[in-house]
Amino acid sequence: MPVLKQLSTVVLDCADPVALAAFYQKATGWEITCSEQDFVSLGDGDSTPVQLAFVRVEGYRAPGWPDGAKYVHLDFTVTDLDGATEELLGFGASRPEFQPGDGGWVVLTDPEGHPFCLAADTSDTTGN
Numbered sequence: 001m002p003v004l005k006q007l008s009t010v011v012l013d014c015a016d017p018v019a020l021a022a023f024y025q026k027a028t029g030w031e032i033t034c035s036e037q038d039f040v041s042l043g044d045g046d047s048t049p050v051q052l053a054f055v056r057v058e059g060y061r062a063p064g065w066p067d068g069a070k071y072v073h074l075d076f077t078v079t080d081l082d083g084a085t086e087e088l089l090g091f092g093a094s095r096p097e098f099q100p101g102d103g104g105w106v107v108l109t110d111p112e113g114h115p116f117c118l119a120a121d122t123s124d125t126t127g128n
Contacts, residue, residue, distance in 0.1 A: 007050050009050065011053040014057065020110060021041075027091060038055060065107070074116040085108065088108055106119075
């Protein structure tokens with residue numbers, strides 16, 4: 001029997017949890033499940049058991065990209081890679097110059113510099 005039952009929350013360190021949660025709320029459509037000055041979390045109810053949370057860290061420094069100082073990043077699937085990229089850029093994301101993967105995915109950074117990747121959803125089982 002595993003010791004860890006289920007991943008419940010991915011927590012991102014940041015300087016402004018309220019602002020960063022607002023960015024991800026726009027991007028995901030998820031609801032705020034907890035909001036305090038130094039901590040905010042988002043979730044999608046029962047359909048996604050894992051939440052995203054944001055915690056204030058004094059002296060926060062953004063992770064590096066493309067250097068190895070990023071430690072962890074989020075991956076999201078999207079229906080329209082180009083459309084999602086443009087919409088997220090409009091929400092305040094940035095697109096770093098370095099883009100690995102030969103166009104198979106897009107790397108963006110959120111307003112506090114955390115890298116995240118977008119990939120086209122290839123799970124269409126209808127054959128279309």
